[in-house]
Amino acid sequence: NAGVTQTPKFRVLKTGQSMTLLCAQDMNHEYMYWYRQDPGMGLRLIHYSVGEGTTAKGEVPDGYNVSRLKKQNFLLGLESAAPSQTSVYFCASRLHVGATNEKLFFGSGTQLSVL
Amino acid sequence: AQSVTQPDIHITVSEGASLELRCNYSYGATPYLFWYVQSPGQGLQLLLKYFSGDTLVQGIKGFEAEFKRSQSSFNLRKPSVHWSDAAEYFCAVGITSGGSYIPTFGRGTSLIVHP
Numbered sequence: 001n002a003g004v005t006q007t008p009k010f011r012v013l014k015t016g017q018s019m020t021l022l023c024a025q026d027m028n029h030e031y032m033y034w035y036r037q038d039p040g041m042g043l044r045l046i047h048y049s050v051g052e053g054t055t056a057k058g059e060v061p062d063g064y065n066v067s068r069l070k071k072q073n074f075l076l077g078l079e080s081a082a083p084s085q086t087s088v089y090f091c092a093s094r095l096h097v098g099a100t101n102e103k104l105f106f107g108s109g110t111q112l113s114v115l
Numbered sequence: 116a117q118s119v120t121q122p123d124i125h126i127t128v129s130e131g132a133s134l135e136l137r138c139n140y141s142y143g144a145t146p147y148l149f150w151y152v153q154s155p156g157q158g159l160q161l162l163l164k165y166f167s168g169d170t171l172v173q174g175i176k177g178f179e180a181e182f183k184r185s186q187s188s189f190n191l192r193k194p195s196v197h198w199s200d201a202a203e204y205f206c207a208v209g210i211t212s213g214g215s216y217i218p219t220f221g222r223g224t225s226l227i228v229h230p
Contacts, residue, residue, distance in 0.1 A: 004158075031216060040124065042205060042222035043159075050215050058217075090158060094216065102147055102166070102209065104218060106158035 002026055006091050006107035013081045013114045021076040021110050023091030029105070031094035032074040033058075034066065036087040037109075043090065049074055081114045088112070117142040117210050121221035128196050129229045136191040136224050138206030147209035148189040149218075150180055154202045162204075165189060176200070201228040 004025045013019055023032065030051050035043040045058030049068040063085060065077045074093075078085060088111050092104040118141045128134055140146065147166055151159040163174025170182040180191045189206060206221040 033218070035220075040222060042121075043220040045217065045219070048215070048217070056215065092159075092218075094218075096216070102164060103149075103161045104151075104159070106160075108158045109156075 004091055004093055004105050004107040006089075006110050008110060009108065010111045011113070013078075013112065015082060015114060017081050017114075018077070018079050019081065019112075020078075021089055021091075021112075023074045023076070023093075023107060025072055025074075025093040025105070027093060027095060027105065028071070029093035029095045030071075031096060032068065033092045033094070033104070034064075034074065034076045035090045035092065036060065036085075037090060038087050046076065046089075081112075083114045086112060086114045117146065117208060117212075117217075117219055119206055119208050119219055119221035121204075121206055121224050123224045124222070125225045125227060127227040127229060130198050131195050134191075134193045134196045134200070134226070136204050136206075136226070138189045138191065138221060140187050140189065140206075140208045142187075142208060142210055145182075145184065148180075148182060149207040149209065150174065150178070150189070150191045151205045151207060151220075152176075152202050153205065153223075159205065162191070196226075196228055198228050198230065201226055 007022045033048040034046040047066040052071040055066045067075045091107040120139045149164045150162040165182045209218045
């Protein structure tokens with residue numbers, strides 16, 4: 001049971017390049033989230049998904065797109081990377097079975113630098 | 116909109132001293148409340164959570180937190196800090212908005228432990 005796996009772990013892009021970050025979970029969770037973490041800003045929600053085939057915008061969605069074609073995968077895309085997107089990206093998943101089991105499962109993060 | 120405030124960016128304590136990290140939230144009802152810890156280069160790990168009932172909750176690694184409705188606070192405490200507790204600590208709330216569950220994080224408090 002791997003939990004939540006993010007790939008790649010590190011990436012350097014040039015301004016204007018595109019890339020896709022992959023988040024995979026093997027726990028059959030319905031909810032999945034993409035956050036970005038910046039110094040002094042905590043974790044800010046980019047996009048989220050409440051199930052296969054659904055996505056929604058979070059607090060800071062501009063410049064990002066997402067897809068959830070399969071329940072276990074949640075992809076985050078940068079179509080034209082900008083230096084402001086230099087950040088650490090975390091994916092998380094959540095099993096919706098009631099309050100007592102409520103928690104988020106996090107991946108180990110992707111460190112992205114845009115030059 | 117809901118918000119989470121962690122007023123202390125950095126906290127420095129000596130090993131063996133007691134610790135209290137502050138967290139205040141803004142929301143119309145009592146949300147789910149969480150504390151997560153992040154060690155350097157790692158993802159986030161759940162320390163403890165509150166949904167209802169006893170307002171003093173126990174977590175892992177000897178941490179506890181107290182929910183105070185009148186103050187909209189959920190402060191994290193530990194009676195004796197160990198050097199290994201040095202990390203970033205995040206308070207989070209989970210609310211349901213538009214039928215979707217949205218976890219929102221504070222900006223984090225960095226704990227420094229002096230020997």
